[in-house]
Amino acid sequence: MGKFDRNCVIVALDFASESDALSLLECLDPKWCRIKIGKELFTRTGPAFVRRVIESGFDVFLDLKYHDIPNTVAGACSAAAELGCWMVNVHASGGREMMVAAADRLAHYQSRPLLVAVTVLTSLDYTSLIEVGYKSVPAKVGLQLAALTQQCGLDGVVCSVHEVESIKRQSGPEFLTVTPGIRPNDGCRDDQRRVATPAEALKAGADFLVVGRPVTRAANGGIALKEIYAEIAASQALGVPR
Ligand code: C5P
16 A cells, blocks of 8 residues: 555646635645646636645645746746745656756755656547657556656656556656546546546555545535545555455
């Protein structure tokens, strides 16, 4: 079983409005989760909202998946560091020079955000990868990009739970894996194709679990989050349910 860090869940704050996002935050405790702010909410609310969430005590993963020329991505990573973000990400397919520039720029900060890379978007299947010029299956491309990410000095990757074991085998236990596609044992998958329970993700060795709708769509997000931790705790005591 992987680590049972009570702060291993990152709640994806996928809302279209600041007020909805704030309502959920009121039900959550920074001791029990971190917060992911993605493109939609950031584009609507900007850095001021990120600052507000950080000031409320939450670690913020700024999920803007930078992919641009090295100088531009390095500058964007600096901006995220100066905002006080806990984690920031890039697309590994932006290449070696881009990832090295981002990592080098962040190394200048005394307290810097963790830097992780998205390997292959889980929405891309074999056919879509071929269309954009890759010549292999997503799992193989993902492993190759994870190796490149590590060579460039980043802290880890965003990947599916199903890729965690092979990435950890290849890159070692310290190389972080951040896994979306997490669903509690209640059978609801939404639009995620390949899901895993929180316990399965931790058993595979995932370091952080990104959970969106199971918490954001719950009547009370705080209770939903506690149920997730209860499910993890039960699996640790009783063995992981399959
Ligand atoms: O609601 P749900 O738990 O499916 O949300 C998952 C979150 O993780 C969303 O913010 C989504 O954009 C993000 N994500 C993902 N798959 C990836 C990368 C990020 O679902 N491969």
